[in-house]
Amino acid sequence: MCFYMAKLENYITGEWITGDGEGQVLYDAVTGEEIARATTLGLDFASILDYGRRVGNPALREMTFHERGRMLRALAVYLNERKEKFYPVSYRTGATKLDSWIDIEGGFGNLFSNASLRRKFPDLPYCTDGDPIGLSKGGTFIGHHILVPKEGIAIHINAYNFPVWGMLEKCAVNWLAGVPAVVKPATITSYLTEAVVKEIIASGILPAGALQLICGSAGDILDHVTSQDVITFTGSASTGLKLRSHPKVLNESVPFNMEADSLNAIVLGEDVDPNMPEWDIFIKEVRKEMTVKAGQKCTAIRRIFVPQNKMEEVWKAIASSLQQTTIGNPLNEKVRMGSLAGQGQRQEVKQQVQKLLASSQIVYGSMDSVDVIDADPNKGAFLSPLLLLNEKPFASTAVHEVEAFGPVSTIMPYKNADEAIQLSKKGKGSLCSTIVTANNKMATDYIVGAGTYHGRMLVLNAECAKESTGHGSPLPMLVHGGPGRAGGGEEMGGIRGVKHYMQRVAIQGSPTAITAITKVYQQNAKGNLSTIHPFKKYFEELEIGDQIITEKRLITSEDIDRFADLSGDHFYAHLKETDFSGTMFEKQVAHGYFMMSVAAGLFVDSYEKNPVLLNYGIDELRFTKPVYTGAEIHIRFTCKEKIPQDLKEANDIPKGIVKWLVEMIDETNEQVGIATILTMVKRKS
Ligand code: NDP
Numbered sequence: 001m002c003f004y005m006a007k008l009e010n011y012i013t014g015e016w017i018t019g020d021g022e023g024q025v026l027y028d029a030v031t032g033e034e035i036a037r038a039t040t041l042g043l044d045f046a047s048i049l050d051y052g053r054r055v056g057n058p059a060l061r062e063m064t065f066h067e068r069g070r071m072l073r074a075l076a077v078y079l080n081e082r083k084e085k086f087y088p089v090s091y092r093t094g095a096t097k098l099d100s101w102i103d104i105e106g107g108f109g110n111l112f113s114n115a116s117l118r119r120k121f122p123d124l125p126y127c128t129d130g131d132p133i134g135l136s137k138g139g140t141f142i143g144h145h146i147l148v149p150k151e152g153i154a155i156h157i158n159a160y161n162f163p164v165w166g167m168l169e170k171c172a173v174n175w176l177a178g179v180p181a182v183v184k185p186a187t188i189t190s191y192l193t194e195a196v197v198k199e200i201i202a203s204g205i206l207p208a209g210a211l212q213l214i215c216g217s218a219g220d221i222l223d224h225v226t227s228q229d230v231i232t233f234t235g236s237a238s239t240g241l242k243l244r245s246h247p248k249v250l251n252e253s254v255p256f257n258m259e260a261d262s263l264n265a266i267v268l269g270e271d272v273d274p275n276m277p278e279w280d281i282f283i284k285e286v287r288k289e290m291t292v293k294a295g296q297k298c299t300a301i302r303r304i305f306v307p308q309n310k311m312e313e314v315w316k317a318i319a320s321s322l323q324q325t326t327i328g329n330p331l332n333e334k335v336r337m338g339s340l341a342g343q344g345q346r347q348e349v350k351q352q353v354q355k356l357l358a359s360s361q362i363v364y365g366s367m368d369s370v371d372v373i374d375a376d377p378n379k380g381a382f383l384s385p386l387l388l389l390n391e392k393p394f395a396s397t398a399v400h401e402v403e404a405f406g407p408v409s410t411i412m413p414y415k416n417a418d419e420a421i422q423l424s425k426k427g428k429g430s431l432c433s434t435i436v437t438a439n440n441k442m443a444t445d446y447i448v449g450a451g452t453y454h455g456r457m458l459v460l461n462a463e464c465a466k467e468s469t470g471h472g473s474p475l476p477m478l479v480h481g482g483p484g485r486a487g488g489g490e491e492m493g494g495i496r497g498v499k500h501y502m503q504r505v506a507i508q509g510s511p512t513a514i515t516a517i518t519k520v521y522q523q524n525a526k527g528n529l530s531t532i533h534p535f536k537k538y539f540e541e542l543e544i545g546d547q548i549i550t551e552k553r554l555i556t557s558e559d560i561d562r563f564a565d566l567s568g569d570h571f572y573a574h575l576k577e578t579d580f581s582g583t584m585f586e587k588q589v590a591h592g593y594f595m596m597s598v599a600a601g602l603f604v605d606s607y608e609k610n611p612v613l614l615n616y617g618i619d620e621l622r623f624t625k626p627v628y629t630g631a632e633i634h635i636r637f638t639c640k641e642k643i644p645q646d647l648k649e650a651n652d653i654p655k656g657i658v659k660w661l662v663e664m665i666d667e668t669n670e671q672v673g674i675a676t677i678l679t680m681v682k683r684k685s
Contacts, residue, residue: 008038008194008215011201012049012182019043019216024187029339031092032379038187038214046224048182048212050632052153053228061149063207064125066644069118069177071205076111078203079196083108086164086195091330093163093189093383093616094339099293100330102473105342107168107196110492113476114172115550117152120495123644125149125178127169128518129269129504131257132511139524145513147502152228152606154230154501157218157243159259160186160236160341161296161405163193169476169606170493170533175210177501179230182212182221186235188342227252230501232491234259234298241486258487259480260404263427265303266471267420267446269437274313277462282436283314285460286409287321289472290385292336295407296345299472302403305393305420308413315389315411319364322385328373329380335373338510340381340406349406353386359396360388360410380451403422417442421449429484430552434471451647455482455490512585521545521640521661534604534639535612538684539656550602552632555590560629563594585626592623595673599662603637613655616678625672632667640676655685 007023011018023039036432060068084102090100123125136142154174158166162183171181183195197213200206214221223249225231233240233561237260243249243258266286272278289301306314330338348369364387366524375387385407390399394414400423424433424446433454435446443459453455456478458471462490474480474492481490491497507517511525521527527547534546557576564574569591572578596618627633641659656682664673 005034005036008036008191010040010043010215011211011213012043013212014055014586016066017043020635024537026188026191026218027342028092028093029341030380031377032343032376035092038190038216040214040219043092043214043218043219045221047219047227048214049153049155049224051098052180052182052209052212052258053151053207054259056207056211057153059174059207060180060210060659061125061151063178064123065121065127065176068178069115069121070516070646072172072175073115074113075200075205076108078198078205079108079111079380080105081109082199083198088190089192089195093192093341094294094330096330096335096338097333097570098336102293102579103162103164106431107162107165110139110165110169110172110476114176114183117176117494118499119232119643120553121643122519124519124658129499132514132522135508138372140510140523142511142514143506144509144518144522146505146518148505149502150194150230152179152230153521154179154181155221155225155229156183157229157231157233157235157524157682158183158185160189160292160296160345161298163189164196165590166234167196168505169474169480172476173354173492173497173526174230174501178499179501180210180212182214184218184221186218191220200610210418212555222246223248225252225254230255230257230271232257232489233257233487233514234620235615237261237485237487242419248681249428255500257481257489257491258597259298259431259489259491260485260487262298262429262431262486263302263400263403264299264430264431265424266301267305267414267424267435268307268310268314268435269439269442270307270437271437271442276438277465278436278438278460279317281460281462281465283317283321285434285436285471286318287325289407290322290387290407291325292338292472293448294337294383295385295409296375296405297472299474301409301434301471303427304411305407305414305423306411308415311411311413315363315387318387318411322364322387325385326373327370327382327384332374333408333668336386337407339375340383343381345405346383349404349408352402352404353388354409355398355402356388356404356408357409359392359398363387363389363411367630380435384501387411393426393599397426417445418449421446424450425453427453427485429486429488429646430454431480431482432458432473434458434460436460438462448498453483455479455486459616476481481510516546519544519641521638523661523663527638529634534637535610536607538611539642539644539658539681540684542639542658542681544639544643548603548637550635550637552603552634553598555627555629555631555633557629559589560588560590560594563597567591567593569593572614587628590627590631592621592673595623596621596665596675598633599635599673600665602633602635603662608643611682613680613682614646616657619642619659619676619678621673621675625666625670627666627672629656631672632664633672636663636665637661638663654685656683657681
């Protein structure tokens with residue numbers, strides 16, 4: 001072993017650079033061996049942020065959501081092909097194969113998931129938010145909201161427990177939004193983040209400046225933030241508070257998203273007995289949450305609430321389940337729980353457990369000894385799972401406030417459903433909470449009663465357990481974050497997450513101006529009346545606002561009778577014999593779906609093949625005024641929005657989705673119905 005270990009490199013301002021000085025020594029969590037050194041001494045943090053804003057930001061913000069999404073997908077594929085490289089590095093953090101899979105492939109999965117999210121956005125660099133709002137009687141003045149990418153840089157300060165996922169779950173979101181990132185992983189496991197960033201940069205998939213990495217201290221980075229930047233922090237509440245209250249962060253009103261300590265709770269429903277499948281589901285979930293990642297998970301279950309008459313039976317079942325967990329070197333295939341991330345972390349966990357022991361007792365495990373395979377328990381940062389019991393959870397605050405960030409959890413009794421809710425709230429805000437019950441009334445009471453204190457809640461029972469993603473898995477499509485102690489943040493969450501990196505702007509103007517800006521046709525905007533039917537145009541040729549106004553069609557009683565017979569819909573309002581007194585109608589009224597069919601009959605153009613491949617469905621459909629016999633209906637048919645589609649296979653027909661606004665208008669010029677329909681339209685190339 002060489003005496004002076006290699007320094008990790010920082011990727012900044014487009015170059016791999018090592019910091020000055022000897023740096024912090026990083027150790028293998030399993031063997032205690034020195035791995036590398038990390039230092040950021042001498043780095044110019046102002047220029048790092050400036051480079052991201054100046055070079056990375058314009059490159060990303062000019063790309064459309066679809067281009068950014070395809071970039072994420074390409075990166076995910078590239079990294080996935082090289083995933084085997086990262087496992088041996090991950091084992092050195094003390095992570096087992098499963099733990100590493102969550103971190104590594106979970107991280108790549110996040111890229112895939114956010115890549116797919118592009119389909120929910122337009123093929124533009126910015127997007128609308130919500131629906132247009134009418135602001136005038138005459139319809140010439142409306143409001144809307146758009147989201148534009150911020151002009152700054154995302155600064156991610158991450159925790160040590162997920163060196164890969166922690167980076168990618170955040171970066172996937174800011175990249176999709178069009179904002180670059182500088183990632184500062186927790187120093188002790190930054191060698192794994194560095195290994196992945198090396199591959200990301202080598203891929204050449206990201207534009208210059210989209211990603212920078214600093215391995216080591218964050219230096220004076222926060223002295224240089226501006227209001228266009230976004231800071232995300234994952235780590236301890238105390239560091240979070242310090243960073244969040246940094247004068248520059250406060251002065252510039254820099255958005256600060258925090259994920260901190262979380263005393264997550266699981267509740268065993270009062271209905272669950274040992275002979276029910278939910279009993280085993282509960283025991284298994286608790287064991288999994290205590291041992292995966294050796295309990296170093298922000299979402300891990302720290303508090304276990306059980307009906308008081310079942311306490312002994314439950315803790316004994318958990319203890320015997322924990323007994324079966326093999327602990328040791330992750331390289332050994334039999335190992336189910338690895339080590340903590342380092343000796344410092346083990347020491348910290350023990351200190352936290354000591355605090356808990358003032359009001360609780362250990363019913364499983366030992367603070368001082370642990371049986372491990374293929375490793376030295378003294379050199380590696382191993383710790384036995386510790387199940388604590390606290391008989392008086394209302395009298396004790398430590399159990400709801402002290403987080404031991406390791407394989408540690410405390411079981412506590414409750415008397416009734418209301419007590420379970422009150423106890424779960426005593427954690428003062430958590431990332432997630434689970435109730436295991438087969439009784440949906442209990443589940444509803446718990447979710448509604450305790451929902452204000454948890455970011456995500458899982459109802460686990462036999463119906464979903466097999467396919468459940470589990471208590472501890474944050475998912476890219478769902479909100480991850482929690483109120484109060486959990487930091488008050490909200491990262492990920494599909495479209496919600498992306499919005500953190502964009503500025504919401506209320507815009508006001510004429511429907512025609514708002515159409516031009518949003519690239520979505522707004523009702524009452526000027527259309528482009530053309531002699532060529534829009535169905536004759538290819539995807540590329542169509543323009544938002546392309547419009548036709550159709551012939552009129554007279555609606556007769558015979559039409560309505562025939563439609564009733566054909567569809568089988570003989571609702572009384574459509575029958576001329578009906579006595580209409582006391583109904584909503586004056587006389588025989590046309591079926592709404594008949595009006596939609598009449599509309600199609602009017603706007604569909606020809607018998608010949610044209611670029612329209614198929615009718616894809618209806619987004620919105622409203623019948624706004626009854627149509628009686630004798631009405632004369634015509635249609636204003638307008639190209640509303642265009643969404644390109646990728647080719648799925650080489651022999652796919654190149655095409656896109658086109659949304660059309662269908663306005664059904666009667667002889668008095670009043671609207672009787674409105675719809676947004678979708679078609680698939682061929683591309684020329
Ligand atoms: P810290 O708060 O010490 O560190 C978190 C991150 O902040 C690290 O990247 C760290 O860098 C950085 N940091 C620390 N001080 C500063 C500073 N002054 N300026 C800028 N950055 C700074 O937490 P730990 O990593 O020690 O984790 C301990 C606790 O974090 C756990 O006990 C747990 O409560 C919580 N945690 C919460 C998670 C969640 O998602 N909610 C996940 C993981 C941990 P460096 O490594 O260089 O010190």
